[in-house]
Amino acid sequence: MKNMKKIGKQKSDDVTQMSRKGAIARSRSIDHQLNEEREKREKEIQxxxxxxxxxxxxxxxxxxxxxxxxxxPDEERRLWRPHVFQNVVDAFHRIISNMEVLGEEIKSDEGKASAQELNRLYPKMCYQRLLALENGIHASPKKNRDQLLLDLPSEVIKLQKDPGVKASYATRNRYPLRLSEAEEYFLNDFERICAPSYLPTIKDILFLRKPxxxxxxxxxxxxxxxxxxxxxxxxxxxxxxxxxxxxxxxxxxxxxxxxxxxxxxxxxxxxxxxxxxxxxxxxxxxxxxxxxxxxxxxxxxxxxxxxxxxxxxxxxxxxxxxxxxxxxxxxxxxxxxxxxxxxxxxxxxxxxxxxxxxxxxxxxxxxxxxxxxxxxxxxxxxx
Ligand SMILES: Nc1nc2c(ncn2[C@@H]2O[C@H](COP(=O)(O)OP(=O)(O)OP(=O)(O)O)[C@@H](O)[C@H]2O)c(=O)[nH]1
Ligand SMILES: [Mg+2]
Structure with a gap:
């Protein structure tokens, strides 16, 4: 019995020693990794x-x-499309809101329906929504938002031709309607970016505004x-x-x-x-x-x-x-x-x-x- 105890103690001493050795090895390895990381950082220009x-x-x-x-690369440029559309949607949303100030109305029934759809979806697509998503406030995936944006050009095309919308757009850069450089740039090139095969160019990527x-x-x-x-x-x-x-x-x-x-x-x-x-x-x-x-x-x-x-x-x-x-x-x-x-x-x-x-x-x-x-x-x- 005594012997068994001794053997048991011996075993447990061995185990303790092994785990101590293991802990030391792990600690050394962590130190080594930290040193490497520190050296890398020191060499790095920040x-x-x-x-x-x-x-x-x-x-x-x-x-x-x-x-x-x-x-x-092309695959990545494709991912910038929703952001380009975001700039367009922001601009259109403000142009339409400005129509009330001007006392203008959307003339065609088709245009009215499009404006309604844009107003309905806008809260789900605007920058505040993006902020909320990035901050994890809403559980719904970002993909939905991107898809909404990608689907929108067809709605916006209908609006673009409306005389009331045109009248509002003509007052841009006059209080209260201020369009950013990026918004102006994309609206001027609207046909190109609405094409189904549209792939943002480097110039588009440099111009777009995504806070x-x-x-x-x-x-x-x-x-x-x-x-x-x-x-x-x-x-x-x-x-x-x-x-x-x-x-x-x-x-x-x-x-x-x-x-x-x-x-x-x-x-x-x-x-x-x-x-x-x-x-x-x-x-x-x-x-x-x-x-x-x-x-x-x-x-x-x-x-x-x-x-x-x-x-x-x-x-x-x-x-x-x-x-x-x-x-x-x-x-x-x-x-x-x-x-x-x-x-x-x-x-x-x-x-x-x-x-x-x-x-x-x-x-x-x-x-x-x-x-x-x-x-x-x-x-x-x-x-
Ligand atoms: N015309 C012109 N536009 C510029 C210039 N620099 C940036 N922009 C545009 O200004 C907008 C804002 O630029 P960003 O680089 O996103 O600004 P930022 O400082 O990162 O802004 P935050 O992310 O909100 O802090 C984009 O639409 C750019 O294309 C410039 O020198 N000239
Ligand atoms: Mg920025």
Whole structure:
């Protein structure tokens, strides 16, 4: 009996020792994995893209994919179709709502039925719905929403020909109907995108407006260096998530919509877009986690800015601007306003950009990559 006990004890000692050994081995393996992961991260260049909603962050990501990534293969381009239709549906929904303001009516019975159908389905297809789905608030699958969007062009085609709808569309860009660049672009090319064989082109993908929900990350390897690029959602309610990505980033790109100098925020009609950018830039550059981080300032939508400067006065929304109302003076003023908000001595690189322009962005991205390589060498003490 005594012996049995002894044998039993011996066995249990062996088992304990084996499980201890196993635990040590597992712990070593986890340590090893963590070290590998840390080393990988240390070697990785992390680029965080910040800026207000609609300033061009995701369009920049698309350009990165175009020049250094998979260039949007056909199978994936097909998946962009519902998003193109979303832009069209948003535009039509606003055009129809605007008819009430104008006292216009849809003339044909067919058109009336289509408008009713659009109004009925719209709550299931709009951006708020997408947000709810992404946040898991509704259990119904996203596929339903995409299918609704894909089925809609036939309804919208019937509406497009109606004289009342045409009258409303003619007042676009006059209060209260404001269509975005993307909406105008797709409405102008309506026949093409409604064709059953329609496959979005690269230009369509660059033009379309799909506000980012949450965070998107993209990993790229360029000249044997690994890059992790992080694109966040820019609308005000989403900005509290930015801080989670501040620690350890190699550099930040801050996007500004230059054409926002006389626009209000999409999500807050009391806040001037450019003033909001200035304020956000100031807060971001003074954040304790980013004091040593280099910042690239992208003054984007230069094309729209040039157009706008022909028609509007910067001093109307920025009375502190005392220069001539020329693009050069205005741009100089805007740049100074940003520089003056950064902490003294902060490294700032500025690019004036048009994120939908493929050739221009190729050059700008090459420049950005060179800057990132230099920053990385400096950080790792090799320069
Ligand atoms: N004309 C013009 N349009 C641009 C430019 N940059 C971006 N856009 C358009 O502006 C819209 C918004 O661009 P996004 O890249 O989605 O903006 P974002 O900063 O990612 O916005 P959020 O995801 O809401 O934070 C899209 O329809 C783009 O095609 C530009 O330089 N010129
Ligand atoms: Mg985005």
């Amino acid at each position: 680029l965080l893209i910040l800026g207000g909603g609609g300033s061009g962050k995701t369009t920049f990501m698309k350009q990165l994919r175009l020049h250094y990534g998979d260039k949007f 980012t929900v949450g965070v998107q990350e993209m990993c790229l390897t360029i000249n044997s260096l690994n890059y992790r690029v992080i694109d966040v959602a820019g609308q005000k309610s989403q900005r509290n998530k930015w801080i989670h990505f501040f620690e350890g980033v190699t550099a930040v790109i801050f996007f500004v919509s230059l054409s926002g100098f006389n626009e209000m925020l999409e999500e807050d009609s009391t806040m001037n877009n450019l003033r909001d950018s200035l304020q956000t830039f100031q807060e971001m550059t003074h954040n304790q986690y980013l004091t040593k981080t280099d910042v690239m300032l992208f003054l984007n939508k230069h094309d729209l800015f040039m157009e706008k400067m022909k028609r509007f006065r910067l001093a109307e929304t920025f009375p502190e601007f005392r220069g001539h109302n020329t693009p050069d003076d205005a741009l100089g003023f805007i740049k100074d306003e940003f520089y003056r908000r950064a902490p003294p001595g902060k490294s700032l690189y500025t690019h004036v950009s048009c994120a939908i322009n493929v050739d221009l962005m190729k050059t700008i991205i090459e420049n950005v990559l060179q800057i990132l390589v230099d920053i990385n060498l400096r950080r790792t003490g090799l320069m």
